[in-house]
Amino acid sequence: MKTCVLGSFPKIPAGSGASVRSAVQRFERGAIGPRELSTTFRDVTARVVNLADAAHLDVTTDGQIRWYDLFDPLARDIDNFRPSGLLRLFDNNFYYRHPVITGRLQFQGGTLAAWTREAAALSRIPLKVALPGPFTVLALSEDQSYRDRARWLADVVDVLRLEADSLTGTGAVEVQWDEPALAALPGAERGEVRDVYAALTGGAQLVQSIALYWGLSARWLGGLEGLPVARVYVDAVSDPAVLAALAETVWPFEVGAGLLDARSVRAENPDEVLSRLEPVLRRQGADRVWLHPSSGLELLPPDRAEQKVLALGAIKNLINGQKGR
Amino acid sequence: MAKTLQTTSVGSFPKPPSLQAARARFRRGEITRDELRAAEREATRTVIAVQEDLGYDVLVHGEMERGDMVAYFAENWSGFTESLPVRSYGNRYYRKPIVEAAVGNGGRAGLTVESWRFASQLTAKPVKGMLTGPYTICDWSYNAYYPDRRSLVLALAELVHEEAKALENAGAEYIQIDEPALSVRPEEIDLAIEAMDIVTRGLRAHTVSHVCYGRFESIYPRLLDLPVDQLDLEAANGHYALLDLIGRYPWPHNKELALGVVDVHSHRTESVDEVKAGIRRALEIVPADKLYIDPDCGLKTRTWDEALAKLTVVAEAARAVREEAGWA
Secondary structure, three states: OEEEOOOEOOOOOOOOOOOHHHHHHHHHOOOOOHHHHHHHHHHHHHHHHHHHHHOOOOEEOOEOOOOOOOOHHHHHHEEEEEEEEEEEOOOOOOEEEEEEEEEEEEEOOOHHHHHHHHHHHHOOOOEEEEEEOHHHHHHHOEEOOOOOHHHHHHHHHHHHHHHHHOOOOOOEEEEEEEOHHHHHOOOOOHHHHHHHHHHHHOOOOOEEEEEEOOOOOHHHHHHHOOOOOOEEEEEOOOOOOHHHHHHHOOOOOEEEEEEEOOOOOOOOOHHHHHHHHHHHHHHHOHHHEEEEEOOOOOOOOHHHHHHHHHHHHHHHHHHHHHHOO | OOOOOEEOOOOEOOOOHHHHHHHHHHHOOOOOHHHHHHHHHHHHHHHHHHHHHHOOOOEOOEOOOOOOOOHHHHHHOEEEEEEEEEEEEOOEEEEEEEEEEEEEOOOOOOOOHHHHHHHHOOOOOOEOEEEEOHHHHHHOOEEOOOOOHHHHHHHHHHHHHHHHHHHHHHOOOEEEEEOHHHHOOHHHHHHHHHHHHHHHOOOOOEEEEEEOOOOHHHOOOHHHHOOOOEEEEEOHHHOOHHHHHHOOOOOOOOOEEEEEOOOOOOOOOOOHHHHHHHHHHHHOOOOHHHEEEEOOOOOOOOOHHHHHHHHHHHHHHHHHHHHHHOOO
């Protein structure tokens, strides 16, 4: 069994150490310059990937330390994709700048690739990049230009594919498409999801994965069969029933079980996690199962987020030790 | 004739530099709690004076004694501990409460009365008693004690009700129970309504609930069943798309709407004409005597100058629309 995180991580330390929060405050007051601010982002990113290394994760993200929100790199890399007013991110007390589409989308690139190259150089373990998938982009942004959903979606897929391709050679090993909108909101149609993901992931150079969280994900598993997607990560906290789907059917992709609640400070009992995961391990085969938090960890205070990452390592040791895996 | 297009404010004001300095000195142990309280009262005087000068009708005390609308109650009630800071957006962080035991008032019944009473003595106009609703306190806390969200929400509802009664007994004519978290989980709106029913049970005061920044389309028109006299909703941040939704249904004759017409998450100050246009759109849906005008949300994220500029625009736009309609 393998372990990973899904995306974001707190930008402040649990104890002493570099803090994006205080660096930004000092930068805005003029107390530090752009170089010191950039160094802070780098130091905090290093802390995140070093924690993942200490927990013996198999794959990590960079914690999205430089990101304002999940759309930030897209807003920087894509023309006419402009951050606007604050909206609540699903049912979280966290707010994102909802993107407004002001013209035909054009990929310029550069920012995310640079951030990823920096993080990959810092990390001793493989690094993946989590990007919002096309259905989440459409659900959370506002079109003021296309006025034709099909054309808008086609261009979104195109620019996201270009963004993903730009990560080739940066050191990243995987692109994870985050689709909370598919899990949390009604409306998407299975055939369209298949077509879109075939176009988005077909022929991609980096490993492709999909993360479904903050809602119901079991219903999507069947629709993702046959796509060039190596892994599907699901949120078993929001949708405990998904574990039955993972325990009953052998899926053609690797599966990730989000059993550590990324929105609760309660520490999971390793034995309980093990007992819930056991049927999945038996059905899928341990080498095809990932354990991870239910979503990104930035919704937790830094001490609890760290505990969740370290718990991943402890539970992996427990499972692999007991089962000789 | 009933007063039309009354102006109000949602709750928090930015803390003036003098109070920010006092809070920092208090954290460093350089001043006493009494000295901090004195600084808070001085800031409250300024907040009331600003609203009086601008001609606002229903005032707020500005929440100078509160850091965060949920954390304030958690810090003073029992059953809560405090987390390390958690980011809410941009570079804004808050200490998210953790419910670690059964919640209670911690011997602080009537917690909000003193600040309300002080502000009320500074003006002849009504000052709203400000509370955070049980659903939002639950949603913006980590629950590490109660078996489920419902148990926690209903336990908190009793506490907020006690507080509302204390404000009413002290003389508050308006009591606002903020529920900004209400708009994100449509499957729990019945729970939020049940909890608000507990909070407002038996109150004679004019009750208000502020809800913002969510997917209103998922809870509307059920939101109209929230048992309060006035709904206070943000519109400017969403370019008034909210009015399209509200306009699909008849506005209930027994409900008031307080409409947010300036974006509190933008540094830009709206023009009077922009705000007037928003008010006129709202008047097509809600009768003037049922419509209040205010900023989208609390102003604490703005600088003092920005907040003043936005409040000025709200007041001027409301006054201009009143005059143009012959209501002044």
